[in-house]
Amino acid sequence: GNSVTQMEGPVTLSEEAFLTINCTYTATGYPSLFWYVQYPGEGLQLLLKATKADDKGSNKGFEATYRKETTSFHLEKGSVQVSDSAVYFCALPFPNTDKLIFGTGTRLQVFP
Amino acid sequence: EPEVTQTPSHQVTQMGQEVILRCVPISNHLYFYWYRQILGQKVEFLVSFYNNEISEKSEIFDDQFSVERPDGSNFTLKIRSTKLEDSAMYFCASRDDRVSGNTIYFGEGSWLTVV
Numbered sequence: 336g337n338s339v340t341q342m343e344g345p346v347t348l349s350e351e352a353f354l355t356i357n358c359t360y361t362a363t364g365y366p367s368l369f370w371y372v373q374y375p376g377e378g379l380q381l382l383l384k385a386t387k388a389d390d391k392g393s394n395k396g397f398e399a400t401y402r403k404e405t406t407s408f409h410l411e412k413g414s415v416q417v418s419d420s421a422v423y424f425c426a427l428p429f430p431n432t433d434k435l436i437f438g439t440g441t442r443l444q445v446f447p
Numbered sequence: 448e449p450e451v452t453q454t455p456s457h458q459v460t461q462m463g464q465e466v467i468l469r470c471v472p473i474s475n476h477l478y479f480y481w482y483r484q485i486l487g488q489k490v491e492f493l494v495s496f497y498n499n500e501i502s503e504k505s506e507i508f509d510d511q512f513s514v515e516r517p518d519g520s521n522f523t524l525k526i527r528s529t530k531l532e533d534s535a536m537y538f539c540a541s542r543d544d545r546v547s548g549n550t551i552y553f554g555e556g557s558w559l560t561v562v
Contacts, residue, residue, distance in 0.1 A: 371553070378451070378555035379490070379538060424490065432503060433478065433542075435551060437490035 337362045341425045341438030348415055348445050356410040356441045358399075358425035368392075368401055368408040369426040369435070379424065382410075415445045449473045451554035453539050459560045460529055468524045468557045470539030479522045480540040480551065481514065483507070490538065496522065529561045 342357040360368065370382040370392070383392035385401035385408065392399050397412045410423060425438040452471045460466050472479050481493040494504040496514055513525045522541075526533055539554040 376555075378453075379540075379553035381550050381552070384550070426490075429492075432495075433551075434480070434492040434495055434503060435482075435490075436492075437482075439489050 337366065337427055337430055337436055339425050339427055339436055339438045342441055343439070344422075344442040346441060346443045348443070350417055350445055350447050351414045352445075354410070354412040354415045354419075354443065356423055356425075356443070358408045358410065358438060360406050360408065360425075360427055362406070362427060363430045365401075365403060366427050366430070368399070370397070370399055370408070370410050371424040371426055371437075373422045373424070373440070375421070382423070415443070417445045417447055419443060420445045449552075451539055451541055451552050453537075453554035453557050455557055456555065457558040457560070459562060462531060462561055463528050466526045466529055466533075466559060468526075468537050468539075468559070470522045470524070470554060471520050472522055472539065472541030473543075473552055474520070476541035476543045476552075478502075478542050478544070479514075479516070481524045482538040482540060482553075483535040484538070484556075485532075485535045493524075493537075526559075529559075531561050534559055534561045 339360045367386045369384045371379045372382045383394040385392040388403040390401045399410045422440045422442045424440045426435045454469045479496040484490045494508045495502045511527045515523050536556045538556045540551045542551045
């Protein structure tokens with residue numbers, strides 16, 4: 336069945352540093368892939384998505400490329416800000432359903 | 448931007464008590480969900496609901512759980528007799544259709560603490 340593995344946190348960075356949060360998946364076929372973000376005290380928000388292989392999702396300076404060769408969907412940002420401090424979740428759907436499987440979440444802490 | 452709203456944001460209850468968590472999905476959405484996240488663990492699917500009935504449920508969603516759409520706007524999760532292990536953040540979610548890749552919108556969550 337489909338599954339997702341996400342790097343453990345926390346990830347601690349200084350402002351303007353480069354960010355990578357790794358996500359790899361196993362899946363039947365080529366499902367859509369998602370990154371959700373949870374800011375402190377808030378709900379889960381869709382950050383970006385990619386609906387097919389080789390697609391690049393992007394939003395708020397974050398990017399992730401759907402790579403079927405390496406079954407990965409790593410999240411990257413060139414220059415993080417303190418306001419990016421949050422928990423980031425990689426997700427994909429169960430096969431033939433509309434429910435999501437989430438990774439364990441990676442906490443990002445950015446210091447000035 | 449329209450949003451999913453949940454109440455209460457935090458509830459403490461005694462073991463064995465009934466709890467109802469409330470959600471107002473986005474108004475034109477047709478598919479509704481509950482997920483939960485036990486502290487330090489993954490976000491897990493509980494149940495999906497469409498056309499006034501459960502369309503899918505997980506193994507977690509046993510007879511102690513039920514969902515209801517009592518009117519045109521609310522979507523509730525009831526836990527009949529809470530256990531300590533029900534302590535978690537419960538997320539309500541909705542979306543307008545099942546098109547692959549379509550966005551599921553989540554609420555801010557309701558923290559349930561069972562003591």
